[in-house]
Each structure stands twice: as structure tokens, then as C-alpha cells.
Amino acid sequence: MGVVTALTPTIPGRENLLAEAVRSVNAQTVPVHAHLIRCQRPSGEAAPHLCSQFNALLPAVDTEWVAVLADDDLWLPNYVEALEPAFESADVVYSWDVGGMQPRIDCTDWSNAEIFDHLNHSNFIAATAAIRTSALRSIGGWPTNWEGANYRD
DSSP: OOSEEEEEEEOTTOHHHHHHHHHHHHTOSSOOSEEEEEEOOOOSSHHHHHHHHHHHHGGGOOSSEEEEOOTTOOOOTTHHHHHGGGGGGOSEEEOOOSSSOOOSOOOTTOOHHHHHHHHHHOOOSOSOEEEEHHHHHHTTSSOOOEETTEEOO
16 A cells, blocks of 8 residues: 555646546556545635645545645656655655646755745745645645735745
8 A cells, every 4th residue: 555645636627637647646656545636616816725625635635645746747657656765754755747847946056044045935846745644734734824826924
């Protein structure tokens, strides 16, 4: 049994994109335990809508790890296999997707303090991440403190 549950939020009208995302999850060299999908008509701005969908799926997760995948993104067949070595020493493992999102910076030479400082100002990391379920639940899931498309501290 896999240690990862994939979560994919979607909206009506994106069935073709969703089918491709599902195929990329099903093609994993290390299978996921489950792939939970929630389809909900948009209710305002994208970020709060996605957070509410992720939070609605979270109670159904019964694995140690959650991996998020947008309906318009794809995983390479070795995505889960490549992430697994980091699971013992991290609570969040970030990875770039195969879709349109590209890294805006190369931070391989950055110190931890520089990365932290940059993250405080803007999240430059793609939405494709694996998160330890217990850590995610301990912070209450995805942020819900939004005003339109802007997150409120």
C-alpha cells in the first residue's frame, strides 16, 4: 500500500485536463494509495476556492503523506518514487510539475535563510508538493483567511 494520497481539485468543464492528470497519477512507478478528486463550481477567486476544495478532501486522507496535483498539471511516472527518499527528513517536499509552471528562480546556491526570506515575500514554488498529513492537519489545513485573491496575515 502506498504512503501517499493524491489530491486534485477541479471545476466543471475541465474533464479533458483532469483525465490527463489522472493518467499521470495512474502511471506512477510507485503507486499512490488513493487519488481523491473534488469537482466544485468556482465560487469567487481561484486561491480561496482551491483551498476550500483541498480542505474538504483532507478528512478522507488516511496516509502519512498528501501530494497535491492541479487538474491541469501532470506528474512524471517517477514522481512519487523520486520524492520518497525525502519523506523521512521533511514535512514538505516541493517539486516542479510537467505542465506550464516553470521555476522563476534557481535557488540551488541559496542559503536556507535566503530561501526563507524569499518565501516570506512570495511563494515561488509550484503547487505540486507532498506534505506530511499530520503536519498539514496540525496547522489546520490550507489557509482560509482570504480577502478576494489576497491572503490576509
